[in-house]
Amino acid sequence: MLFLHGYTGGRFELEPTFKYLKKRYDFDYEFPVYPGHGYTLSLVGLAGDDWYQEAEKAYFNLTKRVDEIYIIGYSMGGVFASYLAQNYHVDKLILIALAFDHTKISKLHRLNLSSSVVKDHLRYNMIRRVSPRLKNIPLRAMNEFVKIVEAKTGDLRKVTCPVIFIHGKIDLLVPYQASVKAHEQMPNSQLFLLEHGPHLLMFTEEKLLEANILVERFCFKGSQEKTL
Template identity: 35%
Template sequence: MSIGCLCIHGYTGSPEEVQPLVDFLEARTEWEIANPTLPGHGEDLDLEGHYYQEWIAAAELALLDLMKRHDEVYIVGFSMGGMIAAYLTAKYRVDRLVLLSAAGKYVSLPQMAKDVLEMAGDAWNGVLADNDLFRRYQKKMRDTYVFSTIEFMKCVQFTRPYLREVTCPVLIIQGELDGMVPKAAAVYLEEEIPSTEKEVVFLKQSKHLICHGDDKDELFNRVLEFIGSAQQEGVT
């Protein structure tokens, strides 16, 4: 049985956001894994003139390409990519869905306040340049085209109703220290998705960039165990 897996990164992000998980899966499986760059995204952002429909279409084309060659296809979506993944899962026959920090709801104000205070403390101590969170988001804030944030919100609003049409097994993973997507988002996803087989995992030491967090090994193993169980079911 041949297997394809589509990974979809988040808003203002790049494939690097999920690449550690891709590397982990490629080292342990024979799956074909697609990890495309959404239009206007990547290490050098160029979001002006791009719309959320393009982001969805790019992921959809990558999915259709995998479906041509494989018996089973899985989707892993991070942040905004999680919402696109849910939409595509509802639209096509996808066997398993993994949602990582999926932006069904966004901005956790309490955790964001903690992150800001942490960065302020590092700035006071003269070590702000060493703060990983600051370094990751400084470039994004500088390069993000302001009207693209509206496109991000439109993307979430468009895809959100399709959560109720997802029926395949779903794994939802959320970092408890996520300052961009609140912990309540995972609960919301669990309530909205009607799948009979679904699991929610909270990672205690992870912030938004969950594939790069302190709990990444637990995340990788959870994803492999969840998706791998589909193959075991197919054999029995």
């Protein structure tokens, strides 16, 4: 199983899902961190291709050890995952908060947020999670994110393996409509929209559990759990 995190993120974004699955099932895996990413950001001088190539290298490392390839991609990692599935063999694809679109911070007011959405974000304290990292993102790195997403979108109709989309309906960073549109183009996909689910699902206990259960059922339905 290949775990691909998002832009300016790291393993911490998918680690809760990884641990949830690993406690229950035995599987081999790759869990790369893109150059300049992780708990401490250092994105100066890096290009989007550097990030994608790390994901692609991890894919090929995994193919040397396993016969079945499942990819879980979060946000930008979902873009990379779908592109890998267009060009190489993938058995199952899980796309969480797929980042084929993004909301500019300066244009948040255009979303016409309801009071309930604002309350949810205050309750989850999402601003505290995001704001400390923003100062470490140079403008060039943001441009590289936009460029690599455009370069790795490809033709989604080429993704023929089973796919599930998971997206929170109060995602302020990547509108859930991005997953809706992609789902419509992938012939063998299912879409799950999580009510009150933000972009950073890993920091929300209830929504994270919902997502983990969806991933588990999709990947391991009919499989025997490990004896705990």
